[in-house]
Amino acid sequence: MRLFISADIEGTTGISHWDETDYDRGGRWYDYFRELMTAEVSEACKGAHDAGAEYIHVKDAHDLARNIIPTALPNYVSINRNWSGHPFCMVAGLDEGFDALAYTGYHSPAHSTSNPLAHTLNTHLEEITINGKRASEYMIHSYIAAMLGIPVIFLAGDKGLCETARELSPGIVTVATNIGIGAGVTSPHPTVTQEMLYDGMKSAVLKGGDNCFVKLPSSFDVSIKYTVHHRAYKNSFYPGASLIGDKTVAYASNDYMEILRFFHFTT
DSSP states (O other): OEEEEEEOSTTSTTOOSGGGSOGGGTOTTHHHHHHHHHHHHHHHHHHHHHTTOSEEEEEEOSTTSOOSOGGGSOTTEEEEOSOOOOTTGGGTTOOTTOSEEEEEEEOOOTTOSSOTTOOBSBTTEEEEEETTEEOOHHHHHHHHHHHHTOOEEEEEEOHHHHHHHTTTOTTOEEEEOOEEETTEEEOOOHHHHHHHHHHHHHHHHHHTTTTOOOOOOSSEEEEEEESSHHHHHHHTTSTTOEEEETTEEEEEESOHHHHHHHHHHHO
């Protein structure tokens, strides 16, 4: 198996505040959580490898995409850091040569109460919807996997996201890292979570992609609601887009690549 892992940070065990996600936010806890993010990715890789994954590729997919400590990963893992500028965004580099897609550190979508750090793509957006449903980063990127015919086999992140993950990928294996409670979270001890990540990823790889293929809709009606009205006004000039409220822009296409292109230039 050739496995692609997309790794975020806001679904890492115990993380609960924005200053824990980014050095530039002045967070004294960022170094701790980047180490914890790295440890969780590492355990997922070990589980996959011990289950028979011959090739494991990790995309650092949080913020500046320079968070994971490469030397702390197993030496059979390749890693992609920084952003190429490709519309595949958090799964940039994914192609038909991979047998499965997995996620670590993922989080609930914007406008959700399941995670105090809930958002979709960036914090300038109040909400993204796809065909009337609130879109998470998990949904957006799993539709890319569907477009390529790749099963989505594993997800680690907050409990709220894990509870809805099977709506897209019925056979997915999930590991809940946090339970969001208002502005706080409750989580297992980090070593317990890491054990669950190892066991969960091992189980997912052994199962393979059976019942893990995401169904790609035949058409897409999307909307983006921004936190400020002037972003909506500016982005409503994207070809084919329309302003449908003071802060909301809509767009439609039968081609998911066109939806990704719209997101790429308007978020």
